[in-house]
Amino acid sequence: MPTIHLPTIETARLRLRPLLEADIPAHYAVFSDSDVARYWSREPWTDIVQAEESIKAILAAQADGSEARFGIELLSTGELIGNVGLHHFFGSNRRCEIGYALGSRHWGQGYATEALRAAIRHGFEALDLNRIEADIDPRNIGSARVLEKLGFRKEGFMPERWFVFGEFADTVNYGLLKRYWDEA
Template sequence: MQDVVLTTPRLKLRPMVEGDIPAHFALFADPEVARYWSREPWTDMTQAEESIRAIIAAREDGSEVRFGIELLSSGELIGNVGLHHFFGQNRRCEIGYALVSKVWNQGYATEALRAAIQHGFDALDLNRIEADIDPRNIGSGRVLEKLGFRKEGYMPERWLVFGEFADTVNYGLLRRYWEA
């Protein structure tokens, strides 16, 4: 699969590389981020190394399109957004994203997701993009709804995180919602 770089007014979305391992580790070692990522915070750099290797392999085999989110102003990697779990026959996939907590509430998630979603509908010819979030993650819900996603379902106790069960809210975005 060809490497794609997307640019927004403040961000560059680009393929993740081995040099991203330290920033990737810092992202998922942050308990505030991991809280809503359905897994415990990372505690060892090898977790980031394995994750980056998997991201690169998925890009190469075409099973995932994951972008590192980089600030244009500094080149700092502040998170990632990925389109994954593609169902080609149905032209749909899932979207996932995480940003370092120090940049929350500055519009970066909305900006990055808008670019990734547009890429999904235009370049990948998707008809539907799905997301699932912890309903307590109010900020993420706002981002999805601002981008046109609609709540479609609720799954109680879907994940076990930090020793407690967490619920999931399912969201969907159709191409026709996006284009409206």
């Protein structure tokens, strides 16, 4: 895919925007939260250098067209509370994966659904995708609800795919076709 220009997208309560080096402390706060990392494919960050390296990698991926990751910012305060990204693009197949994380103190308020809806719309409309995929730990009931609310359908199960927090974790695969999105 070509270099991805990330627009700033505003929803009723959020601003999705490109991540910046200035976001390193807030980015670290999200991924060092053990509640956030609980169902992630790696353990929580323990050093801000990890956030610095992550932001550098995100900026490089945007420059080479392999990722479109938005920071999720509250319109009311300007606080960065998480991110949502389209990544692992397969241009010839017009598909990618979506990933997201939201600081745990912002869970249960509909922010994840609002942010993902905007990112998905961007993927289908601006990037001309036909399919967006997600994979989650099946114990992450909140994330499953968000995906299903947005029209994703369960498509597969992979037992013991990750080893995190000293245990093997399963994965449930979800898919969203543009035609499902258009029908909703």
